Amino acid sequence: MKLLDDDRLFPGNPKGLGLARALFASIRDLPIVSPHGHTDPAWFARNASFENPAALFVTPDHYVFRMLYSQGVALEDLGIKPNDGSAFETDPREIWRRFASHYYLFRGTPSRLWIDHSLQEVFGVSQVLSGETADEIYDQVAQSLTQPEFRPRALFDRFNIDVIATTEGALDTLEHHDAITKSDWRGRVITTYRPDAVIDPDHPQFSANLQNFAEITTCDTTTWQGYLDAHRARRQTFREHGATATDHGHPTARTANLAASEAEALFNSVVSEKHTPEQAELFRAQMLTEMAKMSQDDGMVMQIHPGSYRNHSSEVFSRFGADKGFDIPRRTNYVSDLRPLLDVAGHDPNFTLIVFTLDETAYGRELAPLAGVYPALKLGPAWWFFDSADGMRRFRELTTETAGFYNTVGFNDDTRAFCSIPARHDVARRVDCAFLASLITSGRLREDEAFELAQDLTVNLAKRAYRL
Template sequence: MSTLALHPDRLFPAEPETRAIARRLHDGIKALPIISPHGHTDPVWFARNESFADPAQLLIVPDHYVFRMLYSQGVPLEALGVSRTDGGVVETDSRAIWRSFADHYALFRGTPSRMWLDWVFAEVFGLDEILCAANAARYFDTIDAALKTDAFRPRALFERFNIELLATTESPLDSLDHHRAIRESGWQGRVITTYRPDPVVDPDYEGFAANVARLGDLTGEDVSNWTGYLRAHEVRRAFFRDHGATATDHGHPSATTADLPPAEAKALYAKVLSGRSTPAEAELFRGQMLTEMARMSLDDGMTMQIHPGVSRNHNRTVMELFGRDKGADIPAPTDYVRALKPLLDRFGNEAELCIILFTLDEDSYARELAPLAGHYPALRIGPPWWFHDSPEGMRRFRERITETAGFYNTVGFNDDTRAFLSIPARHDVARRMDCAFLARLVAEHRLPEDEAHEVAHALTYDLVWKAYRL
């Protein structure tokens, strides 16, 4: 069995002088608190502060980064304990699930998931051998025993990880009871929510009309008409702000925006609500709602995040059998210059508005996003996201956007994860890669080292506070 050891110079440049600069930069920021302004961890963990069930239920069953790789190599999702929508039989023995994972751990070689998992195993649980079939039982027993102790409850780990703020993401229809419970518990950890209106702005979302009706019930607004529908969003956004929200999030298929005359918007809303809209009309409505959300953000100060360009739930069979978010989301080419123009014509010059653009289409970084954010006061570029939340993705990101947009039109790092224990691992990678990039600039005499230290601090801490108005 191979030794599991995290090298102190991991991800730093191989050239000795540049590596030494990266070390010095990293020494200045490695102990800064973690700000996690966008993610999908479950607030119930922090509200109830109950022990996590077991290693498989914590690290495998809910993590699509893990099970998509295993599925691609023929491991059935049922064998990994992923629930079926029809109630069909799946593996419920967590030790068996863990054995399947350990048997196939070699599949993760060279991937970010392997780097994150090794960090968790070594740093959180003190394991010193690389996971394999032979030590799977020892791994399970060690992690399981730790999870039964108070030191591994969610709040204790939150504090151990030096997390200063963590944002979750909820539907407008969520009661936010767990956030209320956290706030009323007296615990000092700061966990806030984020407004994710997709279920009530996307006509293709299952149950769209019923979701909109529920939005009306929650707000007391008449959502049968366009004016009442918009007012319902405003009321619900205020409710989310009362529970700590500083941002909204929009997972649209594309970056399409629209700015229709009021009469046309009203007619379009009536059609999508009736269920008779065409795919083009559904896309136009989503685009109109991005512009409406930008207007609301200018009014209430919430930062707006747009995550377009994903063909979500691409595998029809998996979607039918297991539901959403089961590792079958695929990046797609995304147009930003033309797609965002209606919104930018109306709001792009508003310095008080902050719209953070994410992409899974890396070609758009240098061609579109950096020039856009390098000009429009309202725009910022989000960090490498999802498939590009990786060492090479982070390197390409800095190389492609810095010369045009600079550092200060970016917003720091966010981990965008459901896997709680991977949060510090992901931030560790981001900090090291930023220091590696800055070290190269210093070594090439393109940036003084004292300024590089300032930039490293900004990328780790300052910019995220500013962008998310925390």
């Protein structure tokens, strides 16, 4: 039995189906370019076997446990450790059984496609996961994980990954990237500079982080110029470890362009911890523009992905910490918020700003018109809650007429779940082929152009945008 339909996500009409099949056949075996993600570089540095099926599919995946939690499954029962030291499930087989018995909850969701793809294509599973098949599938996957061909480097090669970018904070030692570079393995794993912890005054360890920042860079991070120099130093170190991009996950897209004296005074208020909430937001806004200026100097591509109300449940955050499925999309104003930054760098053809959104209403009204005119601005693909077949289709429908294809950057999987990477890229390629087929059948695109576009959307745009 096959878990996946060969024509999944393709048009139902015969002409569109035939075109989508042909387009997909031309790109399905192209290498994966993964320029924005959150896999652990330690996997590739150490190349140790993955621990067990639950650790691979359940406990690291917030898509999985947020759905189960919504249906009354306790996070402790999924192996999530409470901060107060109370009991939680540690038997991976029991965690897997609980997951499998609730697998029906994922019907029609992108997680179902990704997990079925991983089970079938990576581990050769041919049964639908359920409470009845849980143990048999667990044993099959667990046995596979003991084999050398299922270690991280072997899977990286098997997945035909050309390059993958991880994401590290400004205070990260990058030791795992050093180990990869010094090994005899030739897989290309690069880092990305994510400085949020030393930019956000609302971070609970902000003051301690600034002190650590000073120690790492030997810059005086209690002064405005010393603080900026510390960022420049870390950016250079990240570039030496392969980074071509920065990443910024601020609550909003707000940017600012203060006079030097005003920026310095604001920094002094933040460092002295005498700032107001409005000053904290203004500082984050100013730092996005400062990061853009630095990108103009050093050539690093800048990514921003605002619009998440993080840790929405105070109870879950207090009990289990961050990243437990309670980050919720909210409205974002891009037209006004991005203008100060775009006034500084938006017309610079050597600067690239890639914008993601969790607010789909902004695509057609704000982001596509902005990307359709500012040389520096590019649209990141449908992301997080919209990293789905319908979300990707809506992205193309809402942005193509105004921004075209070439003001977008292809696809990035943005995942911690390693085995889902080929599944996610498979979905993106199928959705793009279906969309291109619809343009051909409606007379808006020539067939030869569609085949060229399919190659660009799969590989070329990402390589070009991220300077890979």
